[in-house]
Amino acid sequence: MVRVKDRQEAVRLRKLGKSFTYIRKKLNVAKGTLSYWISGVKLTKGQLKKIQKEGRELQVERYIKTRKEQRKKIFDTFCEIEKARLLPLTERDFLIAGLFLYLGEGSKTNWWETGVSNSNPTIIKFTIFWLTKILKVPKNKIRICLHLYNNMNIKKELEFWSRTIKIPLVQFRKTYIKKTSSQSISYFTFGHGTCNVLVGGGNLKNRITAGIRVVLEAAKSRVDLTTPSSPRFI
Numbered sequence: 001m002v003r004v005k006d007r008q009e010a011v012r013l014r015k016l017g018k019s020f021t022y023i024r025k026k027l028n029v030a031k032g033t034l035s036y037w038i039s040g041v042k043l044t045k046g047q048l049k050k051i052q053k054e055g056r057e058l059q060v061e062r063y064i065k066t067r068k069e070q071r072k073k074i075f076d077t078f079c080e081i082e083k084a085r086l087l088p089l090t091e092r093d094f095l096i097a098g099l100f101l102y103l104g105e106g107s108k109t110n111w112w113e114t115g116v117s118n119s120n121p122t123i124i125k126f127t128i129f130w131l132t133k134i135l136k137v138p139k140n141k142i143r144i145c146l147h148l149y150n151n152m153n154i155k156k157e158l159e160f161w162s163r164t165i166k167i168p169l170v171q172f173r174k175t176y177i178k179k180t181s182s183q184s185i186s187y188f189t190f191g192h193g194t195c196n197v198l199v200g201g202g203n204l205k206n207r208i209t210a211g212i213r214v215v216l217e218a219a220k221s222r223v224d225l226t227t228p229s230s231p232r233f234i
Helices: 004-015 020-027 031-037 045-054 057-086 091-105 121-134 154-165 202-219
Strands: 113-118 143-149 176-178 194-200
Touching (some): 004 020, 004 031, 113 202, 121 154, 121 194
Antiparallel strands (some): 113 194
């Protein structure tokens, strides 16, 4: 967790329309690092026109844009390589992908409820796809519980998640409101709190945890996966 507060401050200043040079001097940060931190912040035409009057700032803006385009080009190349290697995915592939998602992000505190928590809407949408299309869970059996912060617009966030994951609000449980402000969270990446996807029933949980155990047991012949702190459900 290196310079998290500096990164948050850099993003805040950039959104206010501060120049690259101003932010770099204020935070004493390397050019490449600052470029990465603020690469996702888009300035208005008015903000750009104002800061470009500083002269060298236009070159900096071009540098940021060029670096961003270079990173995207490299990443896109990797994506094409992996598409050719991995696609098409079978139902079995999706099943195993979901098992490992659950191993990392799934609830392990009880045997009667399946749950996956994440702040990334794409991960949540995949979880719902996995549950309904691969594990054949009826969609109306899914329950959603949001963990939000007290400085958020709760109604707006409920509507965002319902619209994004296509689950009606009647299937949402009572929202858990955290007393801390969202601005105090170091990795508040996606900005809509945490979404918990829940399904009751011990049989489903047993099926998932058994599947994880089978895959890990099969891998033991190739690599030692034994650790003192292995999760109890495995």
